[in-house]
Amino acid sequence: MKLRSVDVLGGGPGGLYVARLLKLRHPHTRVRVFEQSEPASTFGFGVGLATRTQRNLDAADPETFAAIVANSWSHEMSMAVGGRQVSLALDNLIAIGRSMLLDILRAHAAEAGVEFRYNARVTADELDADLVIAADGVSSGTRESRAEVFGARVDVHKGLYLWAGTDVALPRAVFAPMRTEYGTFVAHAYPYASDRSTFLIETDEETWRRAGFDVASERLPLDASDTDSLEYLGEAFAEHLHGHRLIGNRTRWLRFRTVSCERWHDGNVVLLGDAAHTAHYSIGSGTKLAMEGGIALAAAIADADDLEAALVQYEQVRRPAVEHLQETATRSMSWWDSFPTRLDLPVEQLLVSYMTRAGKVSVDRFAGSAGDVVRTALAQYARCEVSHVDDGNLTEWVLRQPLGTAFGSRRVRASEVPGLRPVHVSVSDPWGSGADTLVKELGADEAMSGVLLSAADDTGSVLTMFDVAERIRREVGTLVVARLDPEATELAVGALVTERVDLVDLGGAA
Structure with missing residues (x-):
């Protein structure tokens, strides 16, 4: 031309x-x-x-x-x-x-x-x-x-x-x-x-x-x-x-x-x-x-x-x-806007949260370039010594960590956790009015012992669900379980390590 x-x-x-x-x-x-x-x-x-x-x-x-x-x-x-x-x-x-x-x-x-x-x-x-x-x-x-x-x-x-x-x-x-x-x-x-x-x-x-x-x-x-x-x-x-x-x-x-x-x-x-x-x-x-x-x-x-x-x-x-x-x-802008709410986390966990905030980098991939930071963050997540972190398979190690004395693993069958209130997350903005209403409603529900979240299987919907999950954990103070397709395992690991969710149901055996 x-x-x-x-x-x-x-x-x-x-x-x-x-x-x-x-x-x-x-x-x-x-x-x-x-x-x-x-x-x-x-x-x-x-x-x-x-x-x-x-x-x-x-x-x-x-x-x-x-x-x-x-x-x-x-x-x-x-x-x-x-x-x-x-x-x-x-x-x-x-x-x-x-x-x-x-x-x-x-x-x-x-x-x-x-x-x-x-x-x-x-x-x-x-x-x-x-x-x-x-x-x-x-x-x-x-x-x-x-x-x-x-x-x-x-x-x-x-x-x-x-x-x-x-x-x-x-x-x-x-x-x-x-x-x-x-x-x-x-x-x-x-x-x-x-x-x-x-x-x-x-x-x-x-x-x-x-x-x-x-x-x-x-x-x-x-x-x-x-x-x-x-x-x-x-x-x-x-x-x-x-x-x-x-x-x-x-x-x-x-x-x-x-x-x-x-x-x-x-x-x-x-x-x-x-x-x-x-x-x-x-x-x-x-x-x-x-x-x-x-x-x-x-x-x-x-x-x-x-x-x-x-x-x-x-x-x-x-x-x-x-x-x-x-x-x-x-998504990154929302993470930074809400950054002050996470300042109770140690800096290593915050760095992992930062790197995984948009679903572009997995915990395993980040460990390849910042092994010491990730190992320390995993120890903080699991409440253990850094020497106890298994470098062989980080994904499986994260999933098999206990949560207190009630759960021997972070991977569970949701059907076996009593008192969960099922919530399908369909909001597009985890910090918008729809999410505000949902969080407020859950905070007023005294009958539930926790929340079971689900969402569409695409990456964007899963990440939005994790944003909502983090709000529920911090603002309501209740147990949060996320039900996910096994293909979202890497995203689930990032959410667990950065304390956005407590437990995950990935289907199959717990």
């Missing part, structure tokens, strides 16, 4: 990257990037790139990827809870400053022959190009102006977060909750340069209001940072800041917005990155989605005979991965 011209709205990572990829593949095509501000006005802190994203970027454009790696910072991961910090020796996590990343992408796009228009506030309707790529961010004017055509939906979540930074490279990435007089704040922090780290902090709305941050947010000028919050949180997280302070860059409290669209293109206009979809920061960055979307879009255009076919192919190829990631991200 021959394109005479391509215009890109937005000079973020996705827009810059796709512009270069298209110019490299179509050197005779005029490719322009329109950005409403100057390059020097870039704000933000570090951007993390996971292993799979690194592989994808390397395959698509080795030269640009090499420059990214050369200017990035590698780090391990850790979690600090209850005065103890446990690290995972991972060697594949890197982060790079957002401004540095943009400088690299801008330079490589220019090298390929991409043209730039700064301080350019234009709309897709004003551009006369064969293809218009709207990479204009989560607040996309292109998407909003054609919201009905795109079938756009923006869900605003209740929890709050702010992006801050600090002027030191932390020893490693760290997840750290901090209890204060107002409630719990949780930090997601990681180094991205020799003298810089990202420090994202989140909390629930009630804690945010008790701290008075809602009042500060209301009077904050548009381009200012919330210095009151930064000062307070800098003191709260002083032990993790190693004597340094929190710094802001247009830092203010935000609510995460999940963007989804039924269609990603309209005529010759196509949405890219946050303009089309977002996924919670705890599972992946908007930068990752936007740049990988750019790879898919450039490939579709190269393969198709006409523009409509290319844009259809782009969506068909990319949408399943995006929707899967969004589903995973939503």
Whole structure:
């Protein structure tokens, strides 16, 4: 397919990257990037790139990827809870400053022959190009102006977060909750340069209001940072800041917005990155989605005979991965929103809960890369010494552990456990009003001795059942048994080890 011209709205990572990829593949095509501000006005802190994203970027454009790696910072991961910090020796996590990343992408796009228009506030309707790529961010004017055509939906979540930074490279990435007089704040922090780290902090709305941050947010000028919050949180997280302070860059409290669209293109206009979809920061960055979307879009255009076919192919190829990631991200977001309720667990069990929260990693798989952490977590689960954990078959070892003196194994026949109230979990949101009603109803049932939960056999339904089970255990304080298909054994093991359920019925002999 021959394109005479391509215009890109937005000079973020996705827009810059796709512009270069298209110019490299179509050197005779005029490719322009329109950005409403100057390059020097870039704000933000570090951007993390996971292993799979690194592989994808390397395959698509080795030269640009090499420059990214050369200017990035590698780090391990850790979690600090209850005065103890446990690290995972991972060697594949890197982060790079957002401004540095943009400088690299801008330079490589220019090298390929991409043209730039700064301080350019234009709309897709004003551009006369064969293809218009709207990479204009989560607040996309292109998407909003054609919201009905795109079938756009923006869900605003209740929890709050702010992006801050600090002027030191932390020893490693760290997840750290901090209890204060107002409630719990949780930090997601990681180094991205020799003298810089990202420090994202989140909390629930009630804690945010008790701290008075809602009042500060209301009077904050548009381009200012919330210095009151930064000062307070800098003191709260002083032990993790190693004597340094929190710094802001247009830092203010935000609510995460999940963007989804039924269609990603309209005529010759196509949405890219946050303009089309977002996924919670705890599972992946908007930068990752936007740049990988750019790879898919450039490939579709190269393969198709006409523009409509290319844009259809782009969506068909990319949408399943995006929707899967969004589903995973939503589950991860719920885990972090409810993280303060789990702070009674030792940090090793919390790390296992974190790694298995979205059903992507089993306990057995996690043990392959973090054996000491998993063995300690299994000992905590079984209330035994670490030396008693059987490394030979973790799944069977977990299932055969007793529960007190009443049950000789965690695998049971539900029919042999008296007084269980059967509940089929069909809610889609384990923290929504339907689940609230269910938990309240079970709490009022004085006749039952426990709950027998079941759900549809697909992974999503099983994971939602475990989320509901965890709420019932913690809020009602009753025995929770989950009935599962044997194919869900790995998920069941994760739920047992992280104390989301007490017992499981996997069919067959107990």
